Amino acid sequence: MTAGKFEVADGWVLQAYQYALDPTPAQRAALESHAGGARFAYNTMLRAVKANLSQRDAERSYGIDTADLTPRLSWSFQSLRNDFNRRKHQVAVREDGTPWWPENSKEAYANACKNLAAALKNWDESDKGKRKGPRVGFPSFKSKRSTRKFAFTTGTIEVEADRHHVTLPRLGTLRVHESTRKLARRLEQGTARVLKATVRLERGCWLVSFTCVVERAARRPAHVKRVAPVVGIDVGVKDLVIAATPEGDEVMRVCAPKEFKQASRKLRALQRKAARRQGPWDAPAKTRREPSAGWLRTQRAIAKQHVRVANLRRDRLHKLTTVLAQSFDVIGTETLAVKNMMASGGTRKKGLNRAIADAGLGEFSRQLDYKTIWYKSVRVRADRWYPSSKTCSGCGSVKAKLTLAERLYVCDNNDCGLRIDRDLNAAINLARLARAEQSACFDSGGADRKTTAPAALVAAKPESSNGSASPQGEAA
Template structure:
């Protein structure tokens, strides 16, 4: 971390993504490189899987471990050495593509095998990672990554140069990246060309020196209560509506999906390829899905950027999104809202702007706690959209009350990092006595304060999210 004119510079990894306007010849070249990556990936996976299957079969024969077929390394250097020895026989056309194309497939396999191995041995947290699968030409997303060679933005800022692909035209100006490259505050690490929704994009991964910003209100704290009926409700009373991009486009997407089903599609059993009309219908459906994703991403970026630039401390909930997706009535709306993406963006944008993100405990009762007196209700039905306190008489919108509790929680949480957890070990139990209340002065912290609500008096904060 460097200091420039009294302000700190942050060393971050940042990506710049631009749409491409490729000619038919350039598109065929990019597809050839993506196909080369797929071939290398499938060849190396078949090689590794054959050895593993052979060793498993030998164990069933009672062969000792020392006498089994020798294992083969699946690290990237080991896979690369094996590919270089076999590429003349496996891919006689290997010289037509850049070496980075084959390295893309081998690197993806090496990372996939490592994640699978770490997940099996307990070194990797989270959900179990499955064994890598072979990539299909029709179902896999064409992608190729370049890490060496000529990677630059042309002076006109409308073209980029990539190894073996040459000069590619951009659909938009790359001035944001070009300015940083010219100023020496960014260095291109890699460039990835990928097809998404029928369109090609190039993404530059850069090591950037950013001047750490200062929020407009460094001492201000805001609680963000996420929901479905409203995307976010702030403790200030501001309500961010949920645009529901997927619901808006659902009718058109259903019509396009029916059109695809009526066309003559591919058949793997007979080797039949899809008709041109099926291909055109499939592309239209893919563009409709991509448009929904782009609109959702754009809205989340605007909201998170505004919050990170305005407030010094932002408090959000540690939502169990995977559990919410198990509810078939809410899964579609929860997935369309993008809760996890919103929190991910807040995490790094708060650090860029000199702020702090506080993640409330998953079982912190933000909905059941009165934001005025600190009383905690034993039960709060999902249908109760107005919070009414039986002790102090507070009548407030349920989501606004939860957001105020989240904002007050930041007072009791220490930490100076860009993302801080309260880490108080809350559980999902609510006191059976009914109410736990401690009178406090106006303006003080709510249920997160020591002596206000004991740790055993907390329950899930998902009630208001499910019903929002």
């Protein structure tokens, strides 16, 4: 596993610890300033790159030889950073000529250049067909509405001993809302090391995320009991997860998070309330106007509600994936092509799309991947076209068609005639598939197969879309 150029040693994993900051007004201004500085550095260098490209294009159109063109600006991080450091004395100054760039940590500018270098590289490789996945566009300028974000990789990055403060370069010591106990303890014991601190503004709240390498013994915690050796889990629309054994026993059923449903009712009420207030748009006159205090108040309540839902959902998903990864040795799942499911289908799929987005299936899959490694269980993904829902768990016959509306699976085979909950049926099929694949893997192993087989399985099923190996936002 690698993080940029950093090699993660055996027994160590990348893990992010995220905390909400509680800055003083002065610190809030400093945070804004750093984010603005990072955006400025990014845009300045992107402008330089673009100008260089169009200069060369223009020269080419005059028939100048390739060798005589203005040299191409290097897109490497080092060179972009050095270039910005030369330019900042002219560009990062106020109208009266006093420089403002020394007010922020130079790390903020450097990391912005690093991000730009990465964005240019991704575009270049995508353009030449060397990059997997969807096409990557040419980087665009960051506007004032872009996410406010900056990062530190060197300098004083400390988690304070009182468990409620962190220290960052130039910004000093900031209070955090939650206890940093879990990370602080690891840092004190030497089982974690901070690689990077990223600060960003999310829904009006400043967050700091420490990317760390953490030493983890891959095993199930002593206090957790194994529920079943092999299960299949089906991620449905109505119930978020159903786990079943190959023998056909349902061992776990977790309903889809209803937080969003409740909260969306509350949100609609708030939005109706906002509609009765005087907003910033005067529809009859077709002009902008100053919104009323009541409208602004309601907007703040709406934003707060969104934050609440996001937090509830994150918490719920983390607990669920932890329980799954700890309770079973082998977990069979579908390969969830969430992007495809969300992209296609018109109004008919609206309900499903919403449920998928609501349940955060992509995130679910990602968490399950890294937590099965943490707790030494194995995830077996079914082939993308494996008909887990259409196959009868009684006789093995495959239905030609099964609509999403059919919640009950009824077998067409007259000799069988099985009637079973649709999602349970799929879970049983996935459990059997996982068991079969697992034993095939053991059989092909050598003398040391008990230890090598699970690792081989994990290696054979890499995460497809998300290149990052870093589990974000988890504090375990």
